């Protein structure tokens with residue numbers, strides 16, 4: 239059975255799936271890291287691939303940008319394709335001076351402005367959180383490899399271009415330790431909680447909203463490589 243967004247067959251995805259926003263990042267991951275990659279989805283060019291990493295089955299599926307788009311792919315991966323471990327490998331902006339360009343940001347929790355999460359819990363402010371085992375494994379591996387990393391509160395915003403430019407748009411979040419901004423982690427964590435699977439978001443900080451420093455094209459390639467290798471090891475338990 240396929241879906242309106244995915245023509246893969248049941249069994250085409252591994253239980254462990256990496257989730258970049260960018261379809262070309264999905265292709266790059268499959269072609270440069272997977273052993274024996276095969277494409278399993280191309281609907282809307284939101285590419286998905288399955289292969290192995292260190293001999294263990296693993297998939298990568300692009301989610302597009304934003305929580306509504308990620309929500310479609312993740313819902314189907316879990317409920318149609320049986321995925322159990324979902325690791326977003328993304329890019330994020332920096333909201334805290336201690337986070338430098340190229341640093342890894344592990345989203346321990348994800349604050350959000352998204353109605354997808356906010357409107358579901360009535361009077362409660364649900365706190366979307368990472369799976370502790372995946373988070374601990376990622377932090378341990380980052381530590382062992384000597385990577386600069388930060389585990390903390392990520393903002394998953396529905397808005398890339400805030401009305402107030404620069405830091406103004408982030409208001410009180412800046413005084414409350416939020417370290418980065420991207421657009422998907424909160425919905426990923428909410429869906430993982432709802433359906434009883436494991437999820438983690440790992441991002442490379444590519445543009446600092448405080449210093450306006452940005453990652454260069456060369457640095458982007460090598461930084462993303464380190465992040466993907468770490469995420470693959472966490473995903474398959476290597």
Ligand SMILES: O=P(O)(O)O[C@H]1O[C@H](CO)[C@@H](O)[C@H]1O
Nearest residue numbers: 258259260303328329420421
């Ligand atoms: O690099 P990806 O994974 O797409 O992540 C970030 O980049 C996009 C915005 O430019 C959003 O999807 C945001 O979450």
Ligand SMILES: O=c1cc[nH]c(=O)[nH]1
Nearest residue numbers: 329330331419420421
């Ligand atoms: O969502 C994102 C991703 C990267 N950088 C940002 O400022 N926002």
